[in-house]
Amino acid sequence: MIPPEWDDTPIADAARRAARIQNPDRLTLARPPRTRRITIANQKGGVGKTTSAVNLAWALALHGLKVLVVDLDPQGNSSTACGAEHRIGTPSSYELLIGEKSPAEVIQGNPENENLFCIPATIDLAGAEIELVSMVRREYRLCDALSPSYLEREGYDYVFIDCPPSLGLLTINAMNTATEVLIPIQCEYYALEGVGQLLNNISMIREHLNPEIHVSAVLLTMYDARTKLSEQVASEVRNHFGSAVLENQIPRSVKVSEAPGYGKTVLQYDAGSRGALAYFDAAVEFAERGDYLPLPETAPIGVAPELRTGSSN
Ligand SMILES: Nc1ncnc2c1ncn2[C@@H]1O[C@H](COP(=O)(O)OP(=O)(O)O)[C@@H](O)[C@H]1O
Ligand SMILES: [Mg+2]
Numbered sequence: 001m002i003p004p005e006w007d008d009t010p011i012a013d014a015a016r017r018a019a020r021i022q023n024p025d026r027l028t029l030a031r032p033p034r035t036r037r038i039t040i041a042n043q044k045g046g047v048g049k050t051t052s053a054v055n056l057a058w059a060l061a062l063h064g065l066k067v068l069v070v071d072l073d074p075q076g077n078s079s080t081a082c083g084a085e086h087r088i089g090t091p092s093s094y095e096l097l098i099g100e101k102s103p104a105e106v107i108q109g110n111p112e113n114e115n116l117f118c119i120p121a122t123i124d125l126a127g128a129e130i131e132l133v134s135m136v137r138r139e140y141r142l143c144d145a146l147s148p149s150y151l152e153r154e155g156y157d158y159v160f161i162d163c164p165p166s167l168g169l170l171t172i173n174a175m176n177t178a179t180e181v182l183i184p185i186q187c188e189y190y191a192l193e194g195v196g197q198l199l200n201n202i203s204m205i206r207e208h209l210n211p212e213i214h215v216s217a218v219l220l221t222m223y224d225a226r227t228k229l230s231e232q233v234a235s236e237v238r239n240h241f242g243s244a245v246l247e248n249q250i251p252r253s254v255k256v257s258e259a260p261g262y263g264k265t266v267l268q269y270d271a272g273s274r275g276a277l278a279y280f281d282a283a284v285e286f287a288e289r290g291d292y293l294p295l296p297e298t299a300p301i302g303v304a305p306e307l308r309t310g311s312s313n
Contacts, residue, residue, distance in 0.1 A: 017280060018272035029063040029287050035151040036291060037159045037178040038216070043194050045165035047186040048221030049073075051256060051266075052279075053162040054081040056182075058265040059283035061115035065157040068107070070146070071121035072174050073164040074128075079120035080263050084108045086120035094124040097141045097173065098131065103150060112268065117156075119146075125170070132169045139209055142173040158287075167201050175205050180216035180291055185237050187223045187230040187249075192237070215241075216292045219282060220249035244292055248282040251275060 002019045003012035040053045053069055061067045071078040071086070072093055079086040085108065086092060095101035096119065103119070110116040132138045142161075151159060160182075161174040175181065181202055185191050199215070206213050218241045224230045230252075238245050250256070253275035259266040266276045 014272065014274075014277055017277050029060070029065060029284065031065060031157050032287070032290065035148065035156045035159060036180060037148070037151070037161075038180045038182050039161045039163060039171075039174040039178040039213075040182050040184065041163045041171055041174065041198060042183050042185065043165050043167050043171070043198055044186075048184040048219075048250065049165070050077040050081070050162050051260075052182070052184045052219055052221060052250070053160045054078050054265045055267055055276075055279035056283045056286060057082070057116060057158065057160050058113065058267045059280045060158050060287060061110075061113050062267070062280075063284075063287070064115060065287075066115050066117070066155050067158045067160070068117045068119065068151070068156050070119045070142075070159060070161040070174075070177075072125070072142075072170045073121055073162055074123055074126040075164075076121045076123070077260065078162040079118060081260055081265050082108075082116060082118035082120075083110050083112065083263060084118040084120040086122050088122055088124065090120060090122055092120045092122045092124065093142075094122060094128055096145045097125075097128055098135070099141070099145065103146055103154075129166075129168045129170060132173075138169060139172050140176050143177040146177055167198065171201075172205065172209070175202065175213050176210045179210075179212040179214070181213060182217045182219060182286075183215060184219045184221045185233075186221050187233040187252075189229070191233045192240075215244055217286055218245040220245065222252040223249045224252045246282050246285050248278055248285050250278045250282065253278075 003015050040049045042049055057067045057069045069078055069082050070093060076086040091101045091106040096106050106119050107117050108120060137144060161178060163171045163174050202213060220234050220237060223234060234249060251274050253273060255270045255273035256266045256275035259269035262269055266273060267279060270276055
């Protein structure tokens with residue numbers, strides 16, 4: 001039963017939000033004026049890139065928005081969570097990058113969510129970094145295949161590109177296909193390690209390859225309210241990135257870590273869990289505030305030296 005609006009206890013509030021997840025027809029979110037193309041990047045592994053890509057995508061798809069997840073990580077974790085086939089030989093992002101297949105041949109639908117689509121990654125992608133080196137327009141292979149006009153024509157509202165934990169050619173291809181970068185930052189020791197390098201790379205890509213690319217959101221993940229450390233990292237990140245950081249942060253939650261084991265997003269696995277609700281709210285916030293263009297003087301180009309080593313000191 002959905003609690004009445006006058007009941008403003010946290011439990012009632014959580015129950016109402018969970019009910020919204022389970023009854024998506026009751027929801028709407030405005031379509032963005034153009035397809036929003038977002039790269040999820042952080043060269044650190046295990047910070048929540050994949051989890052964020054699939055859960056934000058799933059949440060927006062529940063709102064009736066047409067969403068595409070592009071898996072550019074050979075591990076294929078976002079393909080698994082999106083319920084996409086990704087055994088060896090499955091037409092995937094690899095064939096798209098090397099120009100062997102068209103988008104229509106590699107995009108898969110989702111049996112449980114008609115608005116969610118996925119370009120899976122197979123292990124073939126593991127060799128792509130090297131194969132791409134000798135190819136023409138090696139930095140633009142993905143963008144050439146998955147052009148903005150194609151995405152517009154197909155009616156996609158959001159495209160999330162899940163990157164591998166490196167700053168190689170796959171990530172560069174992702175950044176040249178997107179205009180926005182969403183950086184997930186784990187509320188842990190050394191959270192900001194490497195973020196300076198990521199920001200420098202984004203600046204370089206903006207200067208030389210894709211003038212439109214910019215950081216449009218920073219998402220704090222695995223926030224543990226019981227530790228002082230999480231709080232410290234969160235406030236350092238907020239100080240540094242200002243309003244680029246989404247208000248909604250994702251708590252560390254067992255349900256979030258269990259969901260991939262079932263080939264599901266946490267929104268499917270346990271809609272009422274704190275993790276699911278947090279992703280749901282973060283997705284709404286990300287959609288409602290639109291593309292966030294930092295002012296040039298606040299653009300996070302470099303990271304202050306004291307942040308380079310993370311929050312451990
Ligand atoms: N909020 C969270 N709470 C608990 N575990 C999480 C959370 N977010 C991610 N995880 C787990 O942490 C691991 C790394 O997350 P993942 O999204 O795969 O990171 P990345 O793609 O950056 O390598 C996974 O096992 C995932 O299930
Ligand atoms: Mg990943």
